[in-house]
Amino acid sequence: MRILQLAPQDDSPPFELQVRALEARGIECTTVTVPGSVGPNTSRSVVDYLRFHPAVLRESFGSYDLVHANYGLTVPFALAQPRLPVVCSLWGSDLDGELGWISRHAARFCEATIVMSERMRHSLGRPAHVIPHGVDLDVFRPQPRSSAVAELxxxxxxxxxxxPYKPDRTVKHYERAARIVEAVDDACATPVTLQTAEGVPHERMSTYMNAADCLLLTSRREGSPNVVKEALACNLPVVSTDVGDVRERIDGVVPSAVCETDGALRQAVQTIVERGERSNGRAQATEIDAERMAADLEAVYRSVADERSVRTRPHADRMDEDRVADESENRSNADSIESDPVTALRTVDRSSRIRR
Structure with missing residues (x-):
């Protein structure tokens, strides 16, 4: 199979792992990303997304089986090409954030929708496959704590x-984590230090998780946070607010806790650091292995491709004629959009852009 992957950026560790795992199964992936840059608390501009459209349109003329739109804001651009069926993956903030209405509306027109958790599927309110991002269990594995502490x-x-985040990512609520750990430090005879993952390469996070006594997540919202799954793979206890699929992921993991109040978070962290025990999370991690994720994604891809083949075969000749006309029209549109994106997009007929 050949899949056109759309993503907000290609250096997202979960997305990079997804592509590697799919390619290990023999699935060819080509990625088109949104132009521009993004910071901890800033997003891309409307113009960046307008520039994204002609790039997607041009690439969609290639020999692909389908488009996989990763993250809600890429989905309208996947639907704006006329040739290929669309699978979309919603990551979390694209469903629960202020622009979640775009994801909800666009997902209705996709052949298949993937979400990261049962909570997200319930929030979406329509059929969806639950396939969380996977973890590389060869990278994230238990190591001696003493050697990891010495290395860092x-x-x-x-x-x-x-x-496990940069302190300036507002949605992660670092101030709350600092307040909780300060209270734990005051209550414990042994010093308790809050460590952050500022500027840490992803491949080094395993060392941090093996050196730490507890992972603390104080996020305001999440989808299926990979840091929790990576912590499980390293047997690192987790204390978290009730966000995303964390409660589901740590069900049966001891010691670990999902809490709401500062007091409950403080008590859970204090209990874990005082006991100094590792968790049994590794046993749960097989459910989120990258190979399993890739197999589940491939099953969705093949189902969508097979359904499209059955649906289009009786009308193949007519559809080939339509495809040639669509390609000619849309190549012209892509050229127009690239030279003057705002004016050109106003003139592109929506019905032709989403017809398959």
Missing amino acids: DWDPDARHVLF
Whole structure:
């Protein structure tokens, strides 16, 4: 199979792993990403997304079986090409955030929708496949804590709580994590330090998780946070707010906890660091292995491709004629959009853009 992947960026570790796992199964992937750059609390402009459209349109003329739109804001651009069926994956903030209405509306026109958790499927309110991003269990695995602490030059006599994000990512609520760990430190005889993952390459996160005594997640919202699944794979206890699929992921994992209040979060962290025990999370991690994720995605792809083949075969000749006309028209549209995106997009007929 050949899949056209659309993504907001190609350096997202979960997305990179997804592509690698699919290609390991013999599925060819070509990725088109949204132009421009994004910061911790900033997003791409409307013009960036307008520039995305002609790139998607041009690439969709290639020999692909379908388009996989990863993240809600890429879905309208997948639907704006006339040739290929569309599978969309919603990651979390694209469903629950302020622009979630775009994802909800666009998902209605896709041949298949994928979400990260049962909670997201319930929130979407329509049929969807639950296929969370996977974890590379060869990279994220238990290691001796003492050697990991030494490698990071952390205090071997202290307890370490890992906040796995940059402090300036507002949605992750670093201030709350700092407040909780400060209270734990005051209550414990052993020093307790809050460690962050500022500028840490993804391949180094396994060392951080093996050096830490507890992962603390204070996010306001999440889809299926990969840091929790990676922590499970390293047997790192998790304490988290009730976001995304965390409650589902740590069900049966001891010690770990999902809490709502600052007091409950503080107590859970304190209990874990005082006991100094690792969790049994690795046993749960087989459910989110990258190979399993890729197999589940391939099953969705083949179902969509097979359904399209059955649906179009009786009308193949007519559809070939339509496809040639569509390609000519849309190549012209792509040229127009590239030279003057705002004016050109106003003149493109929507019905031709979503017809398959």
